[in-house]
Amino acid sequence: MTVDAALGTEAPAAYLERYGLMLLIRLFETEMQRLFLKGEVHGTTHLCAGQEAVPVGVCSALEPGDYLAGTYRGHGHALAKGTSPDALLAEMLGRATGVCAGRAGSMNVIDVEHGLVGCFGIVGGSIAAATGAALAAKRQGRVAVAMFGDGATNQGYFHECLNFAKVFSLPAVFVCENNFYGEFTPMLEVTAGQDIAARAGAFGIPSGVLDGNDVWAVRGAAVEAVQRARSGHGPTLLECQTYRHHGHSKADPARYRPPEEVERWLARDPLTIARARLVDLGVGEPEIDEVEEATRARMDRAVQEALAAPYPDPATEHATEFAP
Amino acid sequence: MTSSGLEFRVAIREAIVEEMERDESVVFFGEDVAAEQGGVFAVTPGIQERFGSERVFDTPISELALSGAAFGAAVAGLRPIIEIMFGDFMGLAMDSLVNQSAKYWYLSNEQRSVPLVVRSAVGGGGRFGAIHSQTHATWFQGIPGLKIAFPSSPAEAKGLLKGAIRDDNPVIFLEHKRLYSVKGPAPAAGEVLALGRARIARPGKDLTIVSVGKGVPDALEAAEQLAAGGVQAEVIDLRTLRPLDLDTVLESVARTNRLLAVEEGPRTGGWGSGLLGRVAEHGLHDLDDAWLLATDELPIPYSPTLEDAFIPGAGAIAAAVRERAGIAVS
Numbered sequence: 001m002t003v004d005a006a007l008g009t010e011a012p013a014a015y016l017e018r019y020g021l022m023l024l025i026r027l028f029e030t031e032m033q034r035l036f037l038k039g040e041v042h043g044t045t046h047l048c049a050g051q052e053a054v055p056v057g058v059c060s061a062l063e064p065g066d067y068l069a070g071t072y073r074g075h076g077h078a079l080a081k082g083t084s085p086d087a088l089l090a091e092m093l094g095r096a097t098g099v100c101a102g103r104a105g106s107m108n109v110i111d112v113e114h115g116l117v118g119c120f121g122i123v124g125g126s127i128a129a130a131t132g133a134a135l136a137a138k139r140q141g142r143v144a145v146a147m148f149g150d151g152a153t154n155q156g157y158f159h160e161c162l163n164f165a166k167v168f169s170l171p172a173v174f175v176c177e178n179n180f181y182g183e184f185t186p187m188l189e190v191t192a193g194q195d196i197a198a199r200a201g202a203f204g205i206p207s208g209v210l211d212g213n214d215v216w217a218v219r220g221a222a223v224e225a226v227q228r229a230r231s232g233h234g235p236t237l238l239e240c241q242t243y244r245h246h247g248h249s250k251a252d253p254a255r256y257r258p259p260e261e262v263e264r265w266l267a268r269d270p271l272t273i274a275r276a277r278l279v280d281l282g283v284g285e286p287e288i289d290e291v292e293e294a295t296r297a298r299m300d301r302a303v304q305e306a307l308a309a310p311y312p313d314p315a316t317e318h319a320t321e322f323a324p
Numbered sequence: 325m326t327s328s329g330l331e332f333r334v335a336i337r338e339a340i341v342e343e344m345e346r347d348e349s350v351v352f353f354g355e356d357v358a359a360e361q362g363g364v365f366a367v368t369p370g371i372q373e374r375f376g377s378e379r380v381f382d383t384p385i386s387e388l389a390l391s392g393a394a395f396g397a398a399v400a401g402l403r404p405i406i407e408i409m410f411g412d413f414m415g416l417a418m419d420s421l422v423n424q425s426a427k428y429w430y431l432s433n434e435q436r437s438v439p440l441v442v443r444s445a446v447g448g449g450g451r452f453g454a455i456h457s458q459t460h461a462t463w464f465q466g467i468p469g470l471k472i473a474f475p476s477s478p479a480e481a482k483g484l485l486k487g488a489i490r491d492d493n494p495v496i497f498l499e500h501k502r503l504y505s506v507k508g509p510a511p512a513a514g515e516v517l518a519l520g521r522a523r524i525a526r527p528g529k530d531l532t533i534v535s536v537g538k539g540v541p542d543a544l545e546a547a548e549q550l551a552a553g554g555v556q557a558e559v560i561d562l563r564t565l566r567p568l569d570l571d572t573v574l575e576s577v578a579r580t581n582r583l584l585a586v587e588e589g590p591r592t593g594g595w596g597s598g599l600l601g602r603v604a605e606h607g608l609h610d611l612d613d614a615w616l617l618a619t620d621e622l623p624i625p626y627s628p629t630l631e632d633a634f635i636p637g638a639g640a641i642a643a644a645v646r647e648r649a650g651i652a653v654s
Contacts, residue, residue, distance in 0.1 A: 067396075067400055069396070099433075100431055100432055100433045100435075101433040103430060103431050103432075103433050104431045104432070104433075108427075108431050110428070110431060110432040110435060110436075111435075112399075112432065112435040112436045113435070117396060117399050117400070118399070118424070118428070118432075120423075120424065121423070122419055122423055122424075125392070125419065125420070125423065125424060127392070128388065128389060128391075128392020128393060128395065128396060128420055128424075129392065129395060129396040129399070129420075129424065130396060131389065131392060131393050131396055132392055132393035132394060132395050132396020132397040132398070132399070132400065132404075133396040133397065133399060133400040134396070135351070135393055135396070135397040135400070135402065135404075136396075136397045136400030136401045136402045137400060139378075139402075140400075140401070142400075144396070144400070156388045156416075157388055157389070157392065160384070160386040160388045160389035160392075161388075161389045161392065161393070163384055163386065163389070164383065164384060164386055164389040164390075164393060167383075167384060168381070319430060320429075320434075321430075321468050321469060321567075322429065322437075322469070322471070322492075322493045322567075323429050323434070323437030323439075323492040323493050324492070
């Protein structure tokens, strides 16, 4: 299915909803930044502001029962897959009401109910998790998606699992969020061939390079890839080119990025692009304003509830090493 | 070791077949496991013919993908058994097992467990050299959330593997390559051994010898030799190294007051030194003596003369007991 065809089947209202979800992720990351500085978010955290169109576009192509494996830059992955902002934020704050009751934290979120196999703190771990989930998904008529960054494409996981998934024609979609930096290092300096999508060719896997800041483009390609997977025609690699607005983690001011490059990408903010497109499609400003307002209120509520929630009490925590 | 009865490799095969018959969600994959010979140790021939290539299949030589796929499949509802051909290759498979599978039950706040089994051939004595002869159990011993099973006989292998496949947690399952051709009595039909319980393989009153895997038949043979000299050694088969059944060891030591741990692996950081420490912690009042027979802090050598001297066999165990002060021997 082409991008236009994917769009043509839908009313702009569906995109207004996706815009709202992208905004929710942006607001979530803004709150994370603020709460981190206040000492409410502990350890470290990896923000995905600027990359929202990728998980929202991809997840819009999935059924609720499909699987998604995300990364340590995974707040957007979880929210796009259906994790509630309340449970996710409470988890970030280490509270008992968190989606993992405060046991997991920012880098390790798991939400089985919503098909989030997990967010993985090891670069490339999500690729293997989704490949395995795809083995089960094949029986279940489901699809499994791996989200990962450009850095993961130099891990063994990427090469072994793309090969594995193709050999067994697994219903998997490999989604690379290429934000052009692996931690502090430019992708182009450490990636032989400098072309991530082209690597799929070696495995006979169809691939595409997309504007990862355009939720329409991401959704169009994802719909096609998910259809291919679900109909038994095997995996696809999507290279979504995007940019993170912040550094790699909280310890990184990202001074290694040229200011003009940052400016160029900020001008292509996925939220700005989506909003302008909605207006072009005839969605009224008041309607958009209403979604924005509701989303802000939703996020505010999540923050208030999370801050009011209790920490887990070591005295009453009854962890067991093994499942019974 | 008897020359008739159930062969160890057949016991493993029967456990897999019976559990696959019983539970549609059990799948089995690895390198060469579905091929006609059924793996390099001919353990699993015929299983693919029986259950089809959707449930039993050969994979690329890709340990990272293999263990990662097993993890993801387990989370998504299957019960994978995978074979990492030689335990030494586990270095390539560790991330998904240690960082993902082992922690999932806890980190997810018990949303879901990861029921998978990783079978591997381990151990020395086969002249396979340093990197096809190791016993990787202790690489995983300090990882909460993993179980480690290491059977000592055909009957134990069958019962423990069935228990491992039914267990809802990730299980590292070790098969000593020098046990594959051993034959012994078959277990009672349908016997399933829950993981985490040791057994007394031979009762005795003078000292307790604790081991696991091939160390158990070696210790039993040593006990036989010692009995001829009037020393009654009790032999405990730990069966699983995690969870470790400390109670059975402590009860035995309370009767014998002497403890020897026999480990095919280096002294440092092994299960043997860990066991001695825990017995000291909980049962010091019962102990007159406790020591460890393990291997030198060296890689496993290739040459038969070097390898045979390196690995503690029955003769070395009996000699160690005789040499140790405190036990009268004739």
